[in-house]
Amino acid sequence: MEWWTDFYVEGSKHELAKVREIVEGGETNLYRAINLFQLWELTHKRQYEDGPGTLFYVKQEFKYADSFFPTGKPILTSTFLGGKMLKLPSYSKKHLGRFILDYLEHEGLAVDTIVELSAGWGRFLFDLYFNGSPSDIALISGEVSSEARQITEVLCDLDPAIPITAHDFDFYRPNLDFLKDTDSVLFFTHMAVMFIPELQREAILKMANSAKRVRCIHFEPVGFQVLAGQYMAAKMQGVVAGFKGFNQNLITLLEELHNENLITVRGLFKDIIVDVDRTHAISVVIWEGGSG
Numbered sequence: 001m002e003w004w005t006d007f008y009v010e011g012s013k014h015e016l017a018k019v020r021e022i023v024e025g026g027e028t029n030l031y032r033a034i035n036l037f038q039l040w041e042l043t044h045k046r047q048y049e050d051g052p053g054t055l056f057y058v059k060q061e062f063k064y065a066d067s068f069f070p071t072g073k074p075i076l077t078s079t080f081l082g083g084k085m086l087k088l089p090s091y092s093k094k095h096l097g098r099f100i101l102d103y104l105e106h107e108g109l110a111v112d113t114i115v116e117l118s119a120g121w122g123r124f125l126f127d128l129y130f131n132g133s134p135s136d137i138a139l140i141s142g143e144v145s146s147e148a149r150q151i152t153e154v155l156c157d158l159d160p161a162i163p164i165t166a167h168d169f170d171f172y173r174p175n176l177d178f179l180k181d182t183d184s185v186l187f188f189t190h191m192a193v194m195f196i197p198e199l200q201r202e203a204i205l206k207m208a209n210s211a212k213r214v215r216c217i218h219f220e221p222v223g224f225q226v227l228a229g230q231y232m233a234a235k236m237q238g239v240v241a242g243f244k245g246f247n248q249n250l251i252t253l254l255e256e257l258h259n260e261n262l263i264t265v266r267g268l269f270k271d272i273i274v275d276v277d278r279t280h281a282i283s284v285v286i287w288e289g290g291s292g
């Protein structure tokens with residue numbers, strides 16, 4: 001298994017233990033259980049001691065006491081947006097659920113299924129649900145880590161009405177058989193492809209041919225792969241992606257498939273969503289596929 005996949009699969013074992021502790025400790029409300037877990041996530045950081053096999057979570061310690069909220073969180077974190085350096089309060093939150101629902105409405109798109117690939121424990125699927133994703137739209141997590149999928153299931157057990165299910169999915173051996181009965185699907189990925197150093201054509205082609213109508217939105221820190229507008233911050237993102245072994249080919253692969261008429265790239269929006277990590281400003285790439 002590739003290094004980054006290993007890192008997350010191992011980490012999700014610790015996360016599952018934490019979620020079980022919350023639920024077995026008596027929390028019965030899904031929204032509260034998720035927020036309690038996210039509070040723990042915010043204050044703990046994954047770390048290897050001596051490489052694979054020794055991963056653990058440490059409580060985050062911050063150096064400068066005067067730049068703290070009274071809550072113990074750093075006041076500001078630096079990041080960039082559209083090429084501009086900016087400071088962001090640590091309490092900012094990403095609203096991908098809202099973004100996706102706004103996009104569907106704006107485009108007048110009716111889908112029966114929304115799939116997040118490499119969904120982790122399903123943070124953004126729950127976000128979609130809480131933001132009012134219609135209850136007849138199936139929300140599906142495709143995730144390689146069985147522990148991360150178990151977290152999704154433990155949380156879903158708290159609310160039987162929730163339309164989220166989790167399925168095994170590995171970008172290195174892509175299989176989307178769980179979408180057999182789907183007509184119109186929206187895929188999305190968030191900080192997922194970034195951990196696959198070289199994405200294979202097969203993965204995108206399987207997605208493109210998985211239903212009659214297919215859209216995909218990638219939310220990935222790949223602005224550095226777009227040569228136009230390489231300001232300093234984007235260059236820095238490229239340098240970090242290089243030494244950390246992050247994805248290098250998402251944009252060229254999509255362009256290649258677009259030029260072969262196998263998919264249609266609908267838009268590329270560089271560095272338009274901020275992240276608390278300055279090298280993780282998110283670019284959005286949208287493409288269309290479909291077998292019918």
Ligand SMILES: C[S@@+](CC[C@H](N)C(=O)[O-])C[C@H]1O[C@@H](n2cnc3c(N)ncnc32)[C@H](O)[C@@H]1O
Nearest residue numbers: 005008118119120123144145169170171172190
């Ligand atoms: C940074 S997390 C992002 C999780 C989720 N998308 C989010 O934003 O909260 C990266 C995820 O990619 C998953 N992953 C790593 N390698 C993978 C692979 N080969 N196939 C599918 N998922 C993979 C990890 O298990 C982890 O859940």
